[in-house]
Amino acid sequence: MALRRRRRPGPELTASLTGGAPGLPAPSQLELDRRAFRARRSRRSTLVALVSTLVFAVVVYVGVTNSPGWPRVQTTFFSLSNAREAFPDILRGLWLNVQVLVIGGLCVLVLGLGIAVLRTLRGPAFAPLRLLATGYVDLFRGMPLIITLYLVGFGLPALRLQGLPTSPFVLGTLAIVLTYSAYVAEVFRAGIESVHPSQRAAARSLGLSHRQTTRIVVLPQAVRNVTPALLNDFVALQKDVGLISVLGAVDAVRAAQIEVGQTFNFTPYVVAGLLFVLLAVPSARIADGVAARARRRQQSGSVL
Amino acid sequence: MSAVLDVRGVVKAFGDNVVLRGVDLSVDEHQVVALIGGSGSGKSTLLRCTSLLETVDDGQVLLDGEDVTDPRVDADAVRRRLGVVFQAFNLFPHMTVLDNVTLAPTVVHGRSRADAREEAHALLTRIGLADKAGEYPDRLSGGQQQRVAIARALAVHPRVLLLDEITSALDPELVGEVLRVVREVAAQGMTIVMATHEMGFAKQVADTVCFLDQGVVLESGPPEQVLGEPVEARTRQFLSRVIDAGRL
Ligand SMILES: Nc1ncnc2c1ncn2[C@@H]1O[C@H](COP(=O)(O)OP(=O)(O)O)[C@@H](O)[C@H]1O
Ligand SMILES: [Mg+2]
Numbered sequence: 008m009a010l011r012r013r014r015r016p017g018p019e020l021t022a023s024l025t026g027g028a029p030g031l032p033a034p035s036q037l038e039l040d041r042r043a044f045r046a047r048r049s050r051r052s053t054l055v056a057l058v059s060t061l062v063f064a065v066v067v068y069v070g071v072t073n074s075p076g077w078p079r080v081q082t083t084f085f086s087l088s089n090a091r092e093a094f095p096d097i098l099r100g101l102w103l104n105v106q107v108l109v110i111g112g113l114c115v116l117v118l119g120l121g122i123a124v125l126r127t128l129r130g131p132a133f134a135p136l137r138l139l140a141t142g143y144v145d146l147f148r149g150m151p152l153i154i155t156l157y158l159v160g161f162g163l164p165a166l167r168l169q170g171l172p173t174s175p176f177v178l179g180t181l182a183i184v185l186t187y188s189a190y191v192a193e194v195f196r197a198g199i200e201s202v203h204p205s206q207r208a209a210a211r212s213l214g215l216s217h218r219q220t221t222r223i224v225v226l227p228q229a230v231r232n233v234t235p236a237l238l239n240d241f242v243a244l245q246k247d248v249g250l251i252s253v254l255g256a257v258d259a260v261r262a263a264q265i266e267v268g269q270t271f272n273f274t275p276y277v278v279a280g281l282l283f284v285l286l287a288v289p290s291a292r293i294a295d296g297v298a299a300r301a302r303r304r305q306q307s308g309s310v311l
Numbered sequence: 312m313s314a315v316l317d318v319r320g321v322v323k324a325f326g327d328n329v330v331l332r333g334v335d336l337s338v339d340e341h342q343v344v345a346l347i348g349g350s351g352s353g354k355s356t357l358l359r360c361t362s363l364l365e366t367v368d369d370g371q372v373l374l375d376g377e378d379v380t381d382p383r384v385d386a387d388a389v390r391r392r393l394g395v396v397f398q399a400f401n402l403f404p405h406m407t408v409l410d411n412v413t414l415a416p417t418v419v420h421g422r423s424r425a426d427a428r429e430e431a432h433a434l435l436t437r438i439g440l441a442d443k444a445g446e447y448p449d450r451l452s453g454g455q456q457q458r459v460a461i462a463r464a465l466a467v468h469p470r471v472l473l474l475d476e477i478t479s480a481l482d483p484e485l486v487g488e489v490l491r492v493v494r495e496v497a498a499q500g501m502t503i504v505m506a507t508h509e510m511g512f513a514k515q516v517a518d519t520v521c522f523l524d525q526g527v528v529l530e531s532g533p534p535e536q537v538l539g540e541p542v543e544a545r546t547r548q549f550l551s552r553v554i555d556a557g558r559l
Contacts, residue, residue, distance in 0.1 A: 212362050213415035214391035223418065227405045274390065275356035 012281060019063055058269035074294075081089070086274045093266040093275035099284050100262035106181050107248045107258070114184045119191030124221065126192065127199050140192070145187035152247060156182040160254035179251030187244055194236045238294035245287045313376065315340050315502050321370035323356055330356045332526030333370065336427065338478065338504055338519075342498045345513035345534070346506040348523035349549060354506035355398075357523070358473045361504070362395050375470065391419055394464030398480050400456045402448040407434070408459050409444040415467045423499050427466070434462040437511040438492050454485030458492050465496065472496065474505035510553055516536055522546045 034042075071077060093307060124134075125140035147155065159182040164173045202225050210220040252261035259282060263275035318336040322329070324332045328352040338344050338404065348352045361372055363386045372380050379389045402411050406488040409431055416427040416556045440451075448456055456474045457477055462471060476485060478486040488511050495501055497516050507513055513520055514534045521531040522543070541547050 108542065114558035115361075188481045204398060205397065206403065208359075209397060209403070210362050211387075212364060212390055212393065213463070214387055214419040215415065216387050218419055224403055228403075300416060 050218035054231050061134055063120045073185070081198065084273050084277055086272055089266075089270060089274040090278050093263060093278055097259050097260040097275060097282065098265060100259035101279075101286070102218050103176065103256060103258045104248045104251075104283075105249075105286070107176070107183065107251060108245055111180045111183050111187070111245060114180075115187045115191050116237075118184060118188040120195050121227075122188060122192035123195030123199060124226075126196050132197050144192055148193070150186070152183070152186045153253065154248060156250055156253055158182075159185065175251065175254035175256035179254050179256050183244070183247060185250070187240065187247075190235065191240055194233050194240065195229065197236075199225060201232050202228045205242045231301070235294060235298035238290065238297055242287050242290050242294060245290060246283050281308060313340075314338060315342075315374070315375060316504065317371075317373040318357070318376070319363065319371045319373065319377075321357070321360055321372065322368045323360055323365060324368055330525060331360070331367075334528055335528070336504075336521060336528060336531075338502060340502055341500045342519065343503045343505070343517045345510075345520045345536075346370070346504065346518035346523055347510070347520060347549070348506075349552075353526060354375065356508060358395070358475050358504065362393050362473055363389055366405055374396070375497050381500045387419075391415075391467060392470045394467060394469030394475050396457070396464050396474045397471070398476045399542045400448070400453070400460045400480070401462055402456055402463070406447075406546055407444065408446050408448065408451070409442065411448070411459060412463045412466050415463070420467060431466060434465060435459075437495070438462050439488075447550045452485060453481045457481065457489045458484075461489070461492055461496070465501075465548070470502065472501050472503045473506075474503065476506050476508060479508055508553070510538055510550070529558070553559065 122140045126144070156179060160175060160178045163171055163178060172181075206224055206228065207220055210224040213215075215223065249258060249260040252258050252264065255261070257265075258309055259279045263279040266275040267273055275301050282303060314337045318334055319449055320333045321331050322333055323331040324427060331434055332509065334353075336344070336358055337356075337448040348358065351499075356365065360367050363372075367380050370380070371378050374389060376393060377384070383493070393427075402550070403409075406414065407429065407478070412431040412434060413427040413492060416422045417424055427478070432441060432444065435444055436437075438461065440458060443451060443455065443459075448459065451459065461477070477493075478489050481489065486509070490509065493505070493512075505513075507515075517534050519531055520534045520537040521528045521540070522530070522537060522545075522551070524543075524545050530537055530546045533554060538550065541550060
């Protein structure tokens with residue numbers, strides 16, 4: 008949709024737009040004409056966008072509902088009675104997904120940050136740690152998540168080691184954390200490297216140690232620079248937590264699967280899918296907002 | 312009087328590029344030394360070697376008689392005794408002006424927050440920025456940012472203040488306000504080494520001017536002599552270029 012939203016003007020902007028600020032001369036005829044033209048143009052593009060969206064929606068609706076297979080698709084994928092019946096179980100399953108999401112998300116942040124810091128350590132003394140961190144990232148970023156899930160979920164319990172968890176919930180979370188930490192570590196590393204070396208020099212010349220410099224000066228700026236990217240990864244994580252169902256954890260996807268197996272009606276999948284979408288919408292909007300704010304801040308900051 | 316800072320035969324190379332070929336420089340307490348020299352002559356490199364941001368390839372730097380280029384010396388402890396101001400300000404953008412100034416006193420020197428804040432306010436008042444304490448650096452003009460950077464360096468009570476072309480990133484009309492602060496700091500007895508292109512300022516404030524050329528201090532002495540009646544042909548050449556550029 009091409010609806011362009013204007014940023015709401017701040018107090019100082021409002022004053023200049025209305026032309027009523029004390030000390031500001033009344034706008035000239037030229038400026039008034041320009042403003043009138045801008046308003047007209049923006050009204051027209053809003054109208055065009057609205058109409059074209061509407062036309063598109065109608066065409067799709069008519070096309071789909073008139074297709075020969077539609078009645079059958081409607082009953083197998085969009086059956087209201089099936090949806091109502093499956094809903095409570097799926098919702099209960101979704102709660103498990105939310106738990107994996109929250110616990111896993113926090114672990115990913117900590118582990119990812121730790122690995123990123125290890126990868127940026129300089130000096131020969133840290134070479135083994137650096138190598139280890141690099142190897143970790145290469146391994147888990149390259150391995151498909153589903154395979155990591157199988158290996159961790161079925162491989163670890165097969166070792167029959169005392170004290171090792173066997174619940175699919177724990178193992179699934181572990182596999183997701185392993186994979187996502189590798190991605191998030193790279194995001195953090197990019198953030199750390201985006202902080203100009205002169206910032207480090209300034210901190211060191213004040214007598215801050217390497218560790219203090221990293222913690223107080225570099226990391227806060229790095230995190231601020233990569234927050235939009237992190238939120239994007241969070242949205243991705245939100246749907247990938249549904250994959251723990253392959254280990255048999257009764258989450259939203261698995262609950263839907265069980266329902267489908269009993270009725271041979273696919274509506275529960277649609278219900279589960281829509282619930283995941285609903286879960287993701289708020290984070291996606293927050294991510295948009297944060298990204299927009301970061302852009303504005305970068306534009307307003309003077310270079311020197 | 313013994314030297315606060317004593318640079319002895321310092322050599323520094325970046326790969327094949329030998330930037331310093333044995334630099335000697337001695338700075339007494341309360342003295343202001345101006346480093347002049349063409350762009351790329353190694354002024355910044357010399358200051359970075361002094362503040363241990365670079366390791367020297369030969370020679371020594373003595374701070375209060377202690378050889379700080381000895382690898383057994385704790386570099387962080389040495390830097391605590393120095394104040395550095397860079398050409399590009401390098402304030403921390405995620406901290407307010409006040410936090411920038413109180414960071415080192417609290418985190419490095421272990422002073423109480425209240426104590427550090429009080430002194431920071433006094434410093435900011437001195438440089439005319441008391442009302443900007445709560446602002447973030449990107450809301451300040453270049454001249455204001457550079458004055459804050461000076462306050463940040465002074466907040467740790469350094470033995471020596473190292474200034475690296477602190478006005479060359481500024482608009483001409485902002486240079487004056489920054490130099491005024493430096494002049495005042497010098498008048499209060501701070502020991503200063505400053506790399507500068509402002510020959511007029513060097514003439515007024517410096518006790519000694521050192522001309523750095525091809526990796527050595529080619530000529531040094533009182534400003535009237537080095538800037539007025541230079542002995543070396545290369546110094547004269549450099550100064551005439553500077554005069555042509557309208558900076559004397
Ligand atoms: N970190 C570095 N790596 C490689 N070369 C450098 C580095 N820093 C400075 N140089 C080189 O050292 C020389 C002197 O630079 P500098 O000390 O910045 O000169 P000045 O401050 O007098 O203009 C230049 O040729 C520059 O390219
Ligand atoms: Mg320089």
